[in-house]
Amino acid sequence: MVTNEQCTLSATLEQGVIINGTCHQGTVPDYYIDARDVKDIQLGLTFARQHKIPISVKNTGHDYKGRSTGPDTLAIWTKNIMPDLKIDKDFVPQGCEQSAGPGVTYGAGQTFDDLYTKLDGTGYFIVGGSCTTVGAAGGWLAGGGNSILTPILGLGVDNALQIKAVLPNGTYITANRCQNQDLFFAMRGGGGGTFGVVTEVTSKLHEDHQFIHVFMTMNLPDGVREVSEILVDNAERWADEGWGGIYGGSPGGVSFLTFNPSLSLEEAENSVKPLRDYLESVASDSNPLTINITTVPSHWAVVNTPVSLAFIALEAGTSRTRSSRLVPRENFQTAEGRKQLVDVIEGMNWATILGTPTAFALPESDLPGGPGYASVTPAWRNALWHFIYTESWDQGNPAETSPEALEQRFRRVSQAMDPMRAITPGAGAYQAESDIYEPDMIDSFWGQDNYDRLLKIKQDLDPDNLLSCFTCVGWDKADPRHRCYPEMSAIRQD
Template sequence: MFFLPFILLFWASATHGHPHELTIRDVTLEQWRALNSSVGGKLHVGVPVARPCFRLAAPGVGGTTNATECSTVRQGWGDSLFLVEHFGAYLNVQWGSCQATEQTCVISGLNSSNPVPSDPPNICQQGSVPPHYIDVRDASDVQKAFAFSKKTGVPLVVKNTGHDYKGRSSAPGSLALWTHNLQQLSYNTSFVPIGCPASHAKPGVTMGAGAIITNIVAFAEANNITVVTGAETSVGASGGWLMGGGHGPLANTYGLGVDRVLEFKIVTPTGDFLTANECQNTDLFWALRGGGGGTFGVVLESTTLASPRVTLQVAFAAFSRNNTNATRGLYEVIVDNSVRWAEQGYGGYIEPNQALYVTPNLNSTESAASMKPLFDYVTSLAPSDPGVKILSMELPSYGAFFQNFIANSGAPVGENAVVGTRLVPAANFNSTASRSALVDALMQTLAHVTFDLTLIATSPYNVPDTGATSVTEAWRTAIWHAVAEGGWDASAPVADQKAAYAGISQAIDFLRAITPDAAYQNEADVNEPNHEVSFWGTNYPRLLQIKKKYDPHNLLSCWHCVGYDPSSPRFSCYI
């Protein structure tokens, strides 16, 4: 049964907003009930996931105190697979809070069993968790939401799994479209995009918007195929990961997610349920292949190219994390060899004390020979470092690699996390001087982060730019996607939170100073300067035209998305 536990207070229309932005009007209980009826009872109250742990709650916050449920929440707080099952959860928890007003409902990410953050006088507050959401199951649910927003001015957000570094899937006082339960997966050996001739047939996997990477990899294994994914197990592969580019360990040779997508099914803000592929709605297809999620419509499913099962060569080398004196030497070896490794098809992940590489292009003998400089360096540390580990192995499939090396790793979960990112092109590796400058910048960046610096060798270096996607052209010449990570714990005051954002911007500035203006939009600095160029290169003007065509009233707007206006009240919780 639907109920309205509070009266929503909406903002007045912003005078400096989008030229077609709607005026927000008072919404009556009868209108909410009518919306709930129109979507078959799928309108729900959004409750912060930590609500059961709080004895005190602000007026209007749904849910109740419950010791058993709280214990479950505390146990699952650092588990992304747990959090994605709950609408009121965000994996980087500040995006469920209103940072500007310090209204929040979170427990400690450093020690989830610590009762202090949830004990009185602390109060569970709604923050930026949307107070209402529709559990989307079909196109009609989305169409009804767009009509409701257009009539009332209630802001919309699209939420899939809650993997969100920029707050794009939350907003105070909003109505959310939760696509998590669109979990369908199917495989067609001869998929023909709708409207295309039979000659376009390719093997394809069709996945609902909510299907997560861990399930997709398992599905591909069961069908003896390879589907390119990212590394985070609980990311939805049809959502923002895909539409923002979609990088992963095989991207070097297989391409980004947007290189491989064959078709989208999408509901646009004009209320149309469209199929976008290379044969129809081609402008929208191009925009969705890199223009970002939550922008041009709500994608219900996508179909991506399936490749044959592939044998992979894996190289891993590590030393003790506290052996910080060895980090510069690791960087020097990797910088000296990275272009050659990229040309050989290697993708991978580099931390300050370890490197993981994988390629489908070499045999085991060739891979061991290619990785010898890395292995020799790390082996040289063994006499004084008991944490040295060297591994060179062949695996029979991407699924085997994923389970052995990726599934149990990942980014911070249940914490307040901020990131800054930079695409580092081959030009930075071309000379002795440029390589030395790059190593210096890496060391400076590392010295200024509070969490970590990860160098992600997942650029589509061997997949040329054909103009078919709308991501920045800089992806095609990049060797790395560098990510600086920082954050704070639940109890930090807003001044410390602002300092964390500023600090990560300053950390990535060392790499900004020596690289072109290019970043990965899904993991970028919240305060990314010149974001239109950084994310989309020369493609932004065309993306903006397409945005206005399919969303003339700007019903969908999110931070640093195409056509966004930072003065909109939906961004009032940013700091």
């Protein structure tokens, strides 16, 4: 971002074309270890320690803040750690005496698309990302892990039964609710690329069943205030009923792609009636409402409806940045709070709303002080919405990719969330989908208590910051690994 040394792929020219035929190294490491097993990672870390070479860890490269690269680092690439899946109907985590129920064990390189497909037909599914190209064991899990099914089944961190990882000193460990609980806490919310290199994860399996699928979309050239009001007025009920999915809007129209694992079709139709009634009342022959309220037979079908696939479609060359806010339940509980929310949403020209684990009750083992407590911000547990503001641009357009243009855009996207931050004091943000200028990162991503524990674990584990990434726990602002980020002075280090 700072030097404009890029390798720009165009979104608008032929897919994947490199602009000007020139590729700069930018933040991309010069050397990668294409790790295949634990030993590869251990050798890489030992070599890096001996020669004082900073490390970066990359899986799929989805990180919005570029934290899976770093100039002049030695990268450990985990994408090819792909042992066969292991399904265990009675998974007993190492060191535990009792079964934790059905679990699936997969490697560090596992993506959700492959995982969902392989689990289809087994009678089970897992809680995973809605964009299926995201890695299941890397930054998604380390950052928290949000899913369409999070409202009722929890975050990725709530579904993890066991994590195996190589620590910065080369030790290979197994962390779960019975052993290495500090690491289990840190690797479930503390952020990727910080506490160790994860090689294997076991996640809870859920019995497959049918789901309610609701899709509504239409153009609304006269604005979406009424829709915002309906969403705000119904937010508590919908969250408690376990709806998950994506509500997206812009000044020109709205789209709703939602799923429910527990309501009947009739209950679902009643549940979404206020929104449907409004959209039908403003629809016309020239501006019809597209609507589909139906059941789909399985989890695989949920992620593979034509609309789901259209929502997650990616194209080379399109870049995105976003800012995030976890909006607490209290904001929806008074008329004044609801009005403030509608005003803010309207002022921002709308955004995207995703679910939070509102209808999911944490088991006693995972409450604060318990062996399965996770380090994500406690704000997740009280939020009804994960609210996201996003801007995209074409990497192939020089006017949009100069250092100045990029910095302006990243600042604008961060500032766009300020009105929402102002009416949600003390709430948090989802670190995996937040912006680089997020104010009060410690409070937003972890909360001070979680952060204090995380920092101590990090300092004990990796005093020399062999593993480190931008704004990650224990990061050092002066570390040359972070030199490509703009305006470092504006970013809080703590």
